Amino acid sequence: MYKTRFIRWGWRKNRPRNKQKTSSIADQERNRTNPCSKQIQHLRAPDILKDQEDPITISRNHVMDVTKLQRWCSSFTKTNPGPSSRDYASMARYSLAEAAFSDTAVQLGRGKINHAFQSLHKVFDAMIGNEIYLHPRHHTAFWLLCNGIYNACTLVNDSHFHLLRELLCFLARNALASFQKFASTSSLFRVRLITALVRMSRDNPGVMTQTFRTAYLATAESLETKLGEKHPVVLITWLDYFRFFDIPVDPARDLVARYSAALREVDAATGRESDATISFLHTFIIFLFYCVRDEIQARVGLADLQGRISCRIADQTSPAPNSLHFQKAYAFASLLQGLLILEDQCDLAHCEQVVRATVEWLKSSEGNGASMHAMLLEVDLSALTAAWIEGKDLRSIPLVYAKPRIENATAGSSDVGRLLSLTATPEQQYSYTVQ
Numbered sequence: 001m002y003k004t005r006f007i008r009w010g011w012r013k014n015r016p017r018n019k020q021k022t023s024s025i026a027d028q029e030r031n032r033t034n035p036c037s038k039q040i041q042h043l044r045a046p047d048i049l050k051d052q053e054d055p056i057t058i059s060r061n062h063v064m065d066v067t068k069l070q071r072w073c074s075s076f077t078k079t080n081p082g083p084s085s086r087d088y089a090s091m092a093r094y095s096l097a098e099a100a101f102s103d104t105a106v107q108l109g110r111g112k113i114n115h116a117f118q119s120l121h122k123v124f125d126a127m128i129g130n131e132i133y134l135h136p137r138h139h140t141a142f143w144l145l146c147n148g149i150y151n152a153c154t155l156v157n158d159s160h161f162h163l164l165r166e167l168l169c170f171l172a173r174n175a176l177a178s179f180q181k182f183a184s185t186s187s188l189f190r191v192r193l194i195t196a197l198v199r200m201s202r203d204n205p206g207v208m209t210q211t212f213r214t215a216y217l218a219t220a221e222s223l224e225t226k227l228g229e230k231h232p233v234v235l236i237t238w239l240d241y242f243r244f245f246d247i248p249v250d251p252a253r254d255l256v257a258r259y260s261a262a263l264r265e266v267d268a269a270t271g272r273e274s275d276a277t278i279s280f281l282h283t284f285i286i287f288l289f290y291c292v293r294d295e296i297q298a299r300v301g302l303a304d305l306q307g308r309i310s311c312r313i314a315d316q317t318s319p320a321p322n323s324l325h326f327q328k329a330y331a332f333a334s335l336l337q338g339l340l341i342l343e344d345q346c347d348l349a350h351c352e353q354v355v356r357a358t359v360e361w362l363k364s365s366e367g368n369g370a371s372m373h374a375m376l377l378e379v380d381l382s383a384l385t386a387a388w389i390e391g392k393d394l395r396s397i398p399l400v401y402a403k404p405r406i407e408n409a410t411a412g413s414s415d416v417g418r419l420l421s422l423t424a425t426p427e428q429q430y431s432y433t434v435q
Contacts, residue, residue: 060218097126143216282329334358
């Protein structure tokens with residue numbers, strides 16, 4: 001009873017005495033806040049800045065479906081996907097696109113525009129459909145591809161970035177066609193990301209290269225948070241960041257120690273001569289030699305890699321198909337050995353003997369894509385030989401299997417200025433309109 005009476009007394013005590021006055025005060029406060037809310041609306045970022053924000057935000061928050069990523073990565077560290085599986089198709093498509101893009105970068109660097117576009121068409125062909133989107137490195141590779149094509153446009157003085165816009169339009173059209181049956185969150189964000197980049201290439205191309213780098217960094221940090229610091233995909237992602245964007249390695253990340261620990265784990269889980277171990281050791285040597293420039297450790301790793309490859313080939317009683325990872329690692333190992341032979345011994349004949357032996361092995365191999373790797377390795381050998389004869393720095397020349405970056409281009413080539421070939425073919429085939 002006392003409680004009820006106190007509650008009633010408190011309600012009567014605190015109720016408004018003059019309802020009309022109270023209502024007028026509330027209306028005045030509401031009218032006063034309306035201009036503020038309108039000002040806040042005007043403070044929203046314009047669309048041109050939102051197009052920069054979307055790729056970075058999407059890269060950080062929607063890098064990939066984690067369940068699919070974990071499933072793919074478990075096959076990377078334990079077993080290889082079967083030839084009939086979608087994971088295998090994804091791996092094959094990604095490897096073909098990666099090799100074709102590397103060759104495109106190298107051919108552009110040498111001023112061979114026609115050869116570059118032959119390889120670029122292979123990149124487009126490999127990205128048709130949705131198999132490539134299943135690969136765990138697709139999202140980061142997308143930023144590397146955009147950055148490389150941006151550099152190509154800069155090389156040929158294409159200030160309007162026609163080729164980059166055509167690539168993005170093609171990717172947007174392909175993504176819409178590939179995901180039209182799947183209304184998943186990841187597919188919608190992928191289309192939204194590419195659409196924002198298409199608008200950016202048209203309205204504000206000057207900020208694109210910084211956006212690519214920042215979005216890649218956001219992707220790498222997101223993968224590291226989701227998968228852990230020692231996960232192979234995470235470490236390879238950091239390798240590509242320092243390798244392709246030419247960023248100095250941050251010692252605080254302690255990537256060498258993390259790479260070493262992850263290599264021991266993959267070695268113990270899959271065996272010394274497995275595809276996973278050989279592929280991961282291959283990327284570790286690239287990181288040591290080209291990113292942190294630890295030549296002593298890189299040479300030790302190269303000897304280890306060559307020993308594992310030799311043992312595996314010797315154990316094969318009959319010609320057997322080898323994976324794309326193994327073929328690529330073998331090609332890189334022989335190329336780097338040839339480079340070191342030229343630097344240490346100045347023996348061109350010995351260098352050619354080592355690399356050509358690998359070329360012949362690739363030609364006779366039954367693995368998918370072996371002939372392509374043999375052809376690309378021959379291209380690298382000819383470039384390495386020509387650079388050594390001309391007295392150039394062998395570590396700075398663009399090579400498919402070592403340093404496929406476009407900024408080392410020969411800008412004075414007679415074919416570089418032929419901009420017409422940049423826009424004629426892709427524009428007719430891959431048109432896409434973004435509002």
